[in-house]
Amino acid sequence: MFPLLSIKPLTSHFLERGLVTLAVLFLSAFQVTAQQPSGNQQQRGMGLAPATTEKRVALVIGNSRYEGSPLRNPVNDANLVSATLREMGFDVIARTDVNLREMQLAVREFSRKIHNGSIGLFYYAGHGMQSGGRNFLIPIGAQIEAEGDLVLEGLDLNSVLEQMGQAQNRLNIVILDACRNNPFARSFRGGSQGLAQVNAPAGTFIAYATAPGQTASDGKGQNGLYTQELMANMRSPGLPIEEVFKRVRAQVRQKSNGLQIPWDASSLEGSFSFVGGTSTAAAPPVATESFAPSQPATPPVSSRSVTVSLDLIESNFKSNLLDEVIKDGESFLASQPDHARANLLVAQSYFRKNQYREAMSYMEKAFLGGESISLPVKRHRKQLGLYDALEDGSINVTPRGLQMQFGSDTYKAQFAQIERLEAQADPVRGMLVYFKGAVVNKSGKTENKDYKLFAPTAVIVQTRDNMGNQIPVAICKGCESWTTEVVKFINRSKSSVPVQ
Secondary structure (H helix, E strand, O other): OOOEEEEOOOOOOOOOOOOOOOEEEOOOOOOEOOOOOOOOOOOOOOOOOEOOOOOEEEEEEEOOOOOOOOOOOHHHHHHHHHHHHHHOOEEEEEEEOOOHHHHHHHHHHHHHHHOOOOEEEEEEEOOEEEEOOEEEEOOOOOOOOOHHHHHHHOEEHHHHHHHHHHOOOOOEEEEEEOOOOOOOHHHOOOOOOOOOOOOOOOOOEEEEOOOOOOOOOOOOOOOOHHHHHHHHHHOOOOOEHHHHHHHHHHHHHHHOOOOOOOEEEEOOOOOOEOOOOOOOOOOOOOOOHHHOOOOOOOOOOOHHHHHOOHHHHHHHHHOOOHHHHHHHHHHHHHHOOOOHHHHHHHHHHHHHOOOHHHHHHHHHHHHHOOOOEEEEEEEEEEEOOOEEEEEEEEEEEOOOEEEEEEOOEEEEEEHHHEEEEEEEEEOOOEEEEEEEEEEEOOOOOEEEEEEEEEOOOOEEEEEEOOOOOEEEEEEEOOOHHHHHHHHHHHHHHHOOOOOO
8 A cells, every 4th residue: 555645725726536545437347257366366377368358458557666755565566456457358558666757658558548448447556645635646756845736746636537538438447545644744734634535426436445534554565455455356256346345345444453444435337346257255254343333232123123234334325325325224223213323324325315304304313412414515705706616615513513614724613603594595596505603713713704605516607797798607506405404404403402
């Protein structure tokens, strides 16, 4: 494994994206017949013959020899991945310890090879840096002395994803394995560990070496823990992609003593396995009890609630399997209706599905049980009086009040200091949350603030002013349900007394 670098944004121009181990999988199924080696050993010369003649191309990059901040495992990880993929029938473009220009040329060669419909897989191991959600892969020889140097010295992850998307092939996989320390931290004003969350577009599977906002280990052996477990499980005949990453998550969690928990999100619409055949191997035993949150010893009232664990619900939520979370969560809550964490997971799943009314009863139980609630918002900003802008953020509802986060800006407001919080209709922009009250900024100073907060679906559209000039305007159509339900919940929370 290798360090992920992360720093706070300086401007609102940095777009949100995610890094650490990211696996983007554009839907389709490719399978190869296999003989699975025992343990983690590779059987050289024993290829895993593809089940179809469909061509597969992989670009594998591993960077270790950074000046001043070398890494132990990325080149070893890249070599392991290259060998494994070649056994699976991939045409592998392998690059290790490369500079920016060499990385760019490799991406171009890769994108051209997959343009004819080949399945594509991109794997990167090395330093990675995220600034306000915008992610960069750091080449060997990068000279980064200030935050603005990232766009000049790093490979923007979006450029790789865009190249793969333009190929319009039926299946693309991207795997990025990054960790925690930032060797450039002294050059910047501050930073936070982990990465920003990236949602899975339609037909994709996204996997991280560790959960967003958390950190991972570079590993003490020849290979990073996550890549080692991933390569072993990928070789299992007929094992569905979801099961591969569930096993990896359980094994990494156990072997790291709970310090590293892989995360994934899926919007797959069909089945997929890395290797063809019939899956007969049972899942390896993993001791998860020591990491599970403590729960009241309440007897279950149904046979299904016996088999549903909070760990499984958490795992499915991280994988964006929202229907599974709701189904299993409601079964779990049948025996423990006041379990705060389970209520929160069900509530957030309904919220992600835009079923706000269904979410609220669970959300209130979670809040009364001591959970803090995070709700996505967009802040309306009118810059220089000339044009509108939107900034992604969140409102965190805590027992004491609200905390609003927009990029590097953090504001806290006690419930007693909120003068006005209501849903308000705007004839042009649609429904919004109007907030007025005293807030404490990140410097600890109290400010009087007025905010217009949109639902996450707000967008900027082009319109014309009275002079006929085109200007961007923020609008939020179809936000009524989200806005009114959120305001009702926060207003109820103001008068609630959470259970301690």
